[in-house]
Amino acid sequence: MTEMIIDVENLKAHYGLGQALQNLNFGVGKECVAIMGRNGVGKTTLARALMGLAPPQASGSVKLLGQQVLGLPPHRIAHLGVGYVPQGRRLFPSLSVDEHLQLNARKGPTGQQWSASRVFELFPSLGQRRRAYGDQISGGERSMLAIGRALVTNPGCLILDEPTEGLAPAVVEDVALSLKELSREGVAVLLIEQNVKAAVMAADRAYFMSEGKIVHETVDGESMSDEATLGRYLGVSV
Template sequence: MLSLRGLHAFYGLSHVLHGVDLDVGEGEIVALLGRNGVGRSTLCKAVMAIVERQGSIRVRGRETIGLEPHRVARLGLGYVPEERAVFPGLTVEQNLLLGRHGAASARSWQLEEVYELFPSLRRRSDTHAEVLSGGEQQMLSICRALMSGPELMIVDEPTEGLAPLIVEQVGDLLAEIARRGVAILLVEQKLTIAMRIAHRVYVMGHGRTVFEGSPDELRTDEAIRKAWLEV
């Protein structure tokens, strides 16, 4: 589904990613872990063509280096940024409909499907996004990305600042989305949620991947956890 090879990314003269290799398979949840500032969010933006990048990024075998962001999105990618980026003056339903990227495609989710997945959004469908709780805004951001019918979702720090109960709900929602055939690249700070729902895990440090394996393999690798994850 997604294959990165020798990926470098830059903010002007700042060289953030240094030759990252990473793969996400169909219907797979891959967690990208690491301390703040190691380049995880930059990697998401590089995949979406939001920052300068070099190397290779292939989506279903198609090279995307050189494509503009809107063309990358139309290859079947959905992006949930760390800041959520809901439209505060629009209602929940209006936000969701904007996620379709124009005309509906065969892969597009319908409103009823989204409301079934997260019933709270149905109850708040006529509510402006600006008055939603942080957890509701996060669910709205995730479900808005679903509306375009992505085959791969890139989800950046979805549980940041949320209460433990809402964190669990976000994890359950992502797991259910994956069960319905959508692959997920999950950037997450909370190890518990990532280790619970991910099929594979990458750990980043200093702009490179320093570990790749299963959650169980990471649990037993004390040296990696101490060097790159634990405070």
């Protein structure tokens, strides 16, 4: 059986009395898996629960890179080799692009070699903004920097919350292909994504969420861009 690097069992999460995730069960091996669903179905709540961020309050089991992480603080989870691209990006206004990358660069568990210069090869326009501060860059550049900041940690597992938001279509393609390549290098990539093209390009398979539950999982050979599936779970056609 495939070794699961992200292994989630019976995950529940709530904000006060409101339950946002109900008994989620899924796994991600050395592959790229997309989580898709309409606005408000619980995708960001899931990413936050995996990363130990509160709110929400979460219960169940979350194993990342073989370790139970539920209850651990976010910095401990990150140090296990878990990269995270949060929605909202959470950059520092007083740090430059270069500094964001330098402060996060480290050797990771899989021997990949993401450095600041490789990030700038992926995102040449970000390379031209190296000295700009976190509050001086555009929405697209913020997304690029958040992705770059996660990549230079050389993670064994990478969780991305709508990483392509705000990016030009050509850059979306570059990001999607890089995520696919990363998964081929042995990284478990969990891609929360509303951009169907990016998800289809990057991911090997997908889970669809609705009202805090996983309601559909693509099976072998099933296309993620199947019109009926997308219509039913996302309300879109491609």
